[in-house]
Amino acid sequence: MPMDPREIESLIKAKFPDATVEIQDLAGDGDHFAARVVTRAFKGKSRVQQHQMVYDALGGRMGGVLHALALTTQSPPD
Template sequence: MAMDAREIEALIKAALPDARVEIRDLAGDGDHYAAVVVSSKFAGKTRVQQHQMVYEALKGSMGGQLHALALQTAAPDA
């Protein structure tokens, strides 16, 4: 069962309430997405830590319902 972009956004926003989230379905199949996530919670974190925070928010969906997610993460500009 593929994952809906709205569901991905909701999971990310539940974990990172201030996040600005933009999601694109790359292949039109509900399995391959690109996401841009901007959150103040990323301040002072490495890119790897930021990505880990997003993967944790997805609650184990990566590799199952969600096959691929190309991530871009950042803290908001000061």
């Protein structure tokens, strides 16, 4: 069952309330998305740690309901 991009954004923002989140449906099928997430919570974290934090926010949906998510993550400039 496809996932609504607003649900992805909502899950991420629930974990990172200060985040700027942009979601793009790459294939129009509700299974392949790109997300850009900018939050202060990423400050001092490696790219891998940032991505793990986003996957954690998605609560186990990666690889199941959400088939593919291309992530761009960063902390805001100081």
